[in-house]
Amino acid sequence: MGQTSWQAVAEQYQRQRTSAIPVQWVIPPQKLQGLKESTTRVLDVLSELLPQHVLQITRHGASALATKIRDREYTCLQVTEAFCQQAAVAQQLTNCLTEIFFHDALKQARQLDHVLETTGKPVGPLHGVPVSVKDHYNVKGYPTTAGYISYAKNGIKNEDAHIVQIMRNAGAVLYAKTNNPQCMMVLETVSNIYGRTLNPWNTNLGAGGSSGGEGALLAQRGSPLGIGSDIGGSIRVPAAFNGLYGFKPSGKRVPTAGWECTMTGAESITAVAGPMGHSIQDLELFFQVVSDSKPWLKEPLLAMPWQSQIENHGDKKLKIGVMVCDEVVLPHPYITRVLKAVADQLEQNGHEVFGFKPHDHMRAWDDILLPLYFTDGGLDIKQTLAAGEEPMLPSAKKLLDDPKIKQRSIHEVWKLNIARDVYRTEYLQKWAETTKSGTSHKPMDVLICPVAPLQGTRHDVKPWWGYCAQWNLLDYPSGVIPVGKVLETDLYPDEYKPLSELDKENMLLYDNGLYRGMPVSVQVVGLPYHDETVMGAMNIIDKIVNA
Numbered sequence: 001m002g003q004t005s006w007q008a009v010a011e012q013y014q015r016q017r018t019s020a021i022p023v024q025w026v027i028p029p030q031k032l033q034g035l036k037e038s039t040t041r042v043l044d045v046l047s048e049l050l051p052q053h054v055l056q057i058t059r060h061g062a063s064a065l066a067t068k069i070r071d072r073e074y075t076c077l078q079v080t081e082a083f084c085q086q087a088a089v090a091q092q093l094t095n096c097l098t099e100i101f102f103h104d105a106l107k108q109a110r111q112l113d114h115v116l117e118t119t120g121k122p123v124g125p126l127h128g129v130p131v132s133v134k135d136h137y138n139v140k141g142y143p144t145t146a147g148y149i150s151y152a153k154n155g156i157k158n159e160d161a162h163i164v165q166i167m168r169n170a171g172a173v174l175y176a177k178t179n180n181p182q183c184m185m186v187l188e189t190v191s192n193i194y195g196r197t198l199n200p201w202n203t204n205l206g207a208g209g210s211s212g213g214e215g216a217l218l219a220q221r222g223s224p225l226g227i228g229s230d231i232g233g234s235i236r237v238p239a240a241f242n243g244l245y246g247f248k249p250s251g252k253r254v255p256t257a258g259w260e261c262t263m264t265g266a267e268s269i270t271a272v273a274g275p276m277g278h279s280i281q282d283l284e285l286f287f288q289v290v291s292d293s294k295p296w297l298k299e300p301l302l303a304m305p306w307q308s309q310i311e312n313h314g315d316k317k318l319k320i321g322v323m324v325c326d327e328v329v330l331p332h333p334y335i336t337r338v339l340k341a342v343a344d345q346l347e348q349n350g351h352e353v354f355g356f357k358p359h360d361h362m363r364a365w366d367d368i369l370l371p372l373y374f375t376d377g378g379l380d381i382k383q384t385l386a387a388g389e390e391p392m393l394p395s396a397k398k399l400l401d402d403p404k405i406k407q408r409s410i411h412e413v414w415k416l417n418i419a420r421d422v423y424r425t426e427y428l429q430k431w432a433e434t435t436k437s438g439t440s441h442k443p444m445d446v447l448i449c450p451v452a453p454l455q456g457t458r459h460d461v462k463p464w465w466g467y468c469a470q471w472n473l474l475d476y477p478s479g480v481i482p483v484g485k486v487l488e489t490d491l492y493p494d495e496y497k498p499l500s501e502l503d504k505e506n507m508l509l510y511d512n513g514l515y516r517g518m519p520v521s522v523q524v525v526g527l528p529y530h531d532e533t534v535m536g537a538m539n540i541i542d543k544i545v546n547a
């Protein structure tokens with residue numbers, strides 16, 4: 001970066017971002033400060049800051065908006081302008097955006113309106129629907145810092161990421177990129193270049209990571225559909241912490257070409273792209289659009305067209321395993337309560353439900369997963385930080401200081417990959433053995449379990465993330481459904497004895513006054529490449545629980 005300090009680079013990028021917000025949408029500084037001091041739940045002040053017609057439009061998700069635009073109930077321009085304004089307000093309240101290109105979006109919306117008026121046909125299933133993307137995806141004409149100061153010197157990108165191209169070709173309007181953390185591999189979104197994203201349900205808590213900017217933006221209805229990425233929970237954790245729907249697909253089903261991040265090329269654990277939205281229908285629409293584009297003809301992906309199981313499987317009776325605890329960290333009491341309540345509701349509706357015993361999740365994390373995440377000992381991250389002369393932030397430092405993270409020889413990596421595949425085989429056998437549980441004599445269709453052992457963390461806290469990362473290790477597709485809220489009565493049993501030091505740490509993070517009113521979610525998991533089965537099951541579960 002030459003003589004330019006990292007602070008100066010961050011200041012420049014944040015100044016550019018601020019100047020990209022139209023002056024009529026800027027909240028007066030004194031009013032903004034007053035709002036932040038008066039409440040930690042900024043979701044409640046949105047109605048004071050936005051006109052009624054904007055709130056009316058932004059309450060809809062992607063699938064509903066696509067229909068309303070096709071039916072001429074809204075114009076693309078009306079919809080785009082509404083989401084740009086709401087995103088501008090969301091940014092000022094929670095710091096969720098990085099690059100802002102509202103001007104380009106409004107121009108594209110006008111062009112799409114002209115197409116619909118002159119031809120009578122939409123250009124695709126997302127005609128006029130705004131779509132936000134996580135910062136580390138390239139968007140033509142804009143930089144990609146991916147949470148690093150040193151990436152700022154790389155200049156603007158000449159080409160959209162593959163997934164961004166697919167969205168544009170389907171008629172989507174791109175209007176903003178969203179914040180992701182330094183080094184990505186943490187569950188809170190904070191970087192030196194763009195700062196910290198706050199949780200709109202409670203600004204004393206983080207928005208999750210690494211797709212935390214998407215989570216905060218969507219929770220504030222500043223986006224109808226967002227694109228995140230996931231290698232250890234980075235879609236599912238922000239979806240859960242912000243009360244949203246999210247989905248981590250199996251590897252090689254969704255394009256990832258054209259994203260920027262450290263450790264690209266480390267393939268022992270597959271990083272994936274996926275959606276975050278306001279309904280199962282929004283998630284399903286994303287996968288249908290991706291599939292219809294036949295991305296496997298442009299990128300080495302699996303040629304597996306999306307075979308929806310939503311329309312024709314509404315009456316299907318499922319066999320569902322329930323894992324309340326992974327035998328490493330017991331989730332906070334509101335999560336165990338909600339999981340048991342969901343299981344009871346499913347059983348009352350005729351589904352077969354039984355307890356599933358986890359298989360060596362601590363060993364999987366310590367001996368296989370954590371070493372495979374950082375086979376270079378974190379060298380790529382450290383060198384990228386050094387290139388920008390920026391400090392490592394606390395959550396990343398806590399992670400990389402783990403003694404299990406060290407540089408591995410080629411032969412050590414090979415042995416770890418063998419251990420991974422042996423463990424995957426063991427887990428498949430455990431899944432197959434569920435034929436012995438219940439009365440149907442078939443393996444379980446899906447497993448439901450926590451997304452994390454808590455619903456948000458205080459800033460700079462590194463929680464246990466084995467509840468999500470487990471399924472990245474196994475390459476199992478999994479999705480998130482919001483199912484409830486934290487209640488005043490959610491308390492640990494008297495004289496609870498923690499399972500481990502990790503469990504004790506998690507227990508000590510619980511403060512009912514801090515968490516009360518936060519959303520609570522469950523995770524639905526299926527076998528590799530049974531993504532449609534998982535989505536179909538999520539739809540059935542969602543209809544029962546959120547009817």
